Amino acid sequence: MENCIIKSPLGFTEISGDKNGIMKVAVLNSEEKLTDNIPSVLKDCAIQVQEYFDGTRKDFDLKLNPQGTDFQKKVWEQLKTIPYGKTISYLDLSKQLGDVKAIRAAASANGKNPLWIVIPCHRVIGSDGSLTGYASGLHRKQWLLEHESPYKQQSLF
Known part of the structure; x- marks a missing residue:
C-alpha cells in the first residue's frame, strides 16, 4: 500500500491506496511532513482533492477500495x-x-x-x-x- 500526505484548508490529509483503489482519505489532527513525491497510484486522488477544495470539482471520479463490513x-x-x-x-x-x-x-x-x-x-x-x-x-x-x-x-x- 502507498501513502502520501498533502495539505488541505482543513489540515494535513493522508491518502492511502494501491492498484486496487483508494482505501483511505483522512484529515489529520496534527502537522505531518508533506510528501515530496506522490506515488503514481495516488496522484489522481491528490489532484481531485485539491480541485474539490479549489471549488472546481463537485464529484470525485476515482477507483475506490474502502475496507469495511x-x-x-x-x-x-x-x-x-x-x-x-x-x-x-x-x-x-x-x-x-x-x-x-x-x-x-x-x-x-x-x-x-x-x-x-x-x-x-x-x-x-x-x-x-x-x-x-x-x-x-x-x-x-x-x-x-x-x-x-x-x-x-x-x-x-
Missing part, C-alpha cells in the same frame, strides 16, 4: 448518491437503506467512513438540521457544508 459498504455507497451542496438526515439515510430502525447502525457506519470528502459523510445531518456527529470534528463539517453551499456567506466588513 458489507453493511458499512452499503451505507457508503448510499452516501455517494447525496448531491454536492445538499444534505440528508440520518433518518432519511436509514429510510434509503430500507430500514428506518437501522438509524444508529447507519450513523455508526457513516462515522467509520474511511474516505473523507470523497464519500460525502459530511452531508448527513440531524433531522432538526443540527450538525450532529462528525468524526473529523464539527468545525470541519460546518466548513465543508459552507464550502459546498450555493449561498456564500459574505463578510460585512
